[in-house]
Amino acid sequence: MNIINIExxxxxxxxxxxxxxxxxxxxxxxxxxxxxxxxxxxxxxKSTLMNMLGCLDTPTSGKYEFTGxxxxxxSDNELAKIRNKEIGFVFQTFNLLPRSDALHNVELPLIYAGxxxxxxxxxxxxxxxxxGLGDRMHHKPNELSGGQRQRVAVARAIVTNPSIxxxxxxxxxLDSKTGEEIMLLFNEIYEKGNTIILVTHEEYIAEHAARIxxxxxxxxxxxxxxxxxxxxxxxxxxxx
Numbered sequence: 001m002n003i004i005n006i007e008x009x010x011x012x013x014x015x016x017x018x019x020x021x022x023x024x025x026x027x028x029x030x031x032x033x034x035x036x037x038x039x040x041x042x043x044x045x046k047s048t049l050m051n052m053l054g055c056l057d058t059p060t061s062g063k064y065e066f067t068g069x070x071x072x073x074x075s076d077n078e079l080a081k082i083r084n085k086e087i088g089f090v091f092q093t094f095n096l097l098p099r100s101d102a103l104h105n106v107e108l109p110l111i112y113a114g115x116x117x118x119x120x121x122x123x124x125x126x127x128x129x130x131x132g133l134g135d136r137m138h139h140k141p142n143e144l145s146g147g148q149r150q151r152v153a154v155a156r157a158i159v160t161n162p163s164i165x166x167x168x169x170x171x172x173x174l175d176s177k178t179g180e181e182i183m184l185l186f187n188e189i190y191e192k193g194n195t196i197i198l199v200t201h202e203e204y205i206a207e208h209a210a211r212i213x214x215x216x217x218x219x220x221x222x223x224x225x226x227x228x229x230x231x232x233x234x235x236x237x238x239x240x
Contacts, residue, residue, distance in 0.1 A: 004030040009062030011048050022048040024218040035190045037198045037206035040215035050199045054166045055079040084112050088157030088165040092172035094149045096141045103137040106156045127155035147178035164195045183208045
């Protein structure tokens with residue numbers, strides 16, 4: 001089952017009098033329960049592609065279907081609804097509310113979704129238990145280590161049962177040992193049937209994924225399966 005289907009998308013930014021082609025004729029498909037890493041040097045287009053996949057931006061041309069819905073031409077409000085319901089974000093900088101405890105931080109997407117208080121607290125608590133922070137629910141970010149803060153961010157990402165989890169350099173602010181612990185957590189989430197898209201410039205982080213897409217100058221340079229994990233109904237874009 002395709003969750004993401006991108007056909008010939010391009011993204012052009014106007015910078016003064018110059019046109020910057022951030023993405024050029026990119027096509028790819030990502031299926032349910034894939035674990036994909038997107039890599040590329042600075043200026044390769046990986047951040048632009050991440051914004052596109054996360055419905056944070058729309059293409060200049062081409063089509064983007066997310067869970068069967070064409071989101072290419074949606075309004076900002078329509079895209080916001082898709083993001084809140086269907087996409088769990090994990091960022092390098094955690095993006096937690098500093099004055100709120102872990103439970104309230106994880107609750108936030110459910111508040112925006114209009115979930116009743118009792119249900120959202122139960123779901124947020126369970127998400128924190130799932131990431132190993134059942135005993136840290138009422139701690140604020142400054143009372144948590146970097147690894148624990150990222151676990152709160154992961155709990156917030158999974159609490160809505162999203163179609164995909166989109167992680168942007170999730171270990172960038174962590175030491176290597178803590179970063180590896182977070183990647184093992186992503187492995188566990190993947191094994192439960194979740195779809196994970198990881199944006200990174202670190203090879204050792206990308207190696208946790210089962211498929212690596214490499215970008216260069218706005219094009220897909222390489223797209224390959226790199227692990228023998230079971231990927232239901234997987235068909236490489238290179239087979240088209």
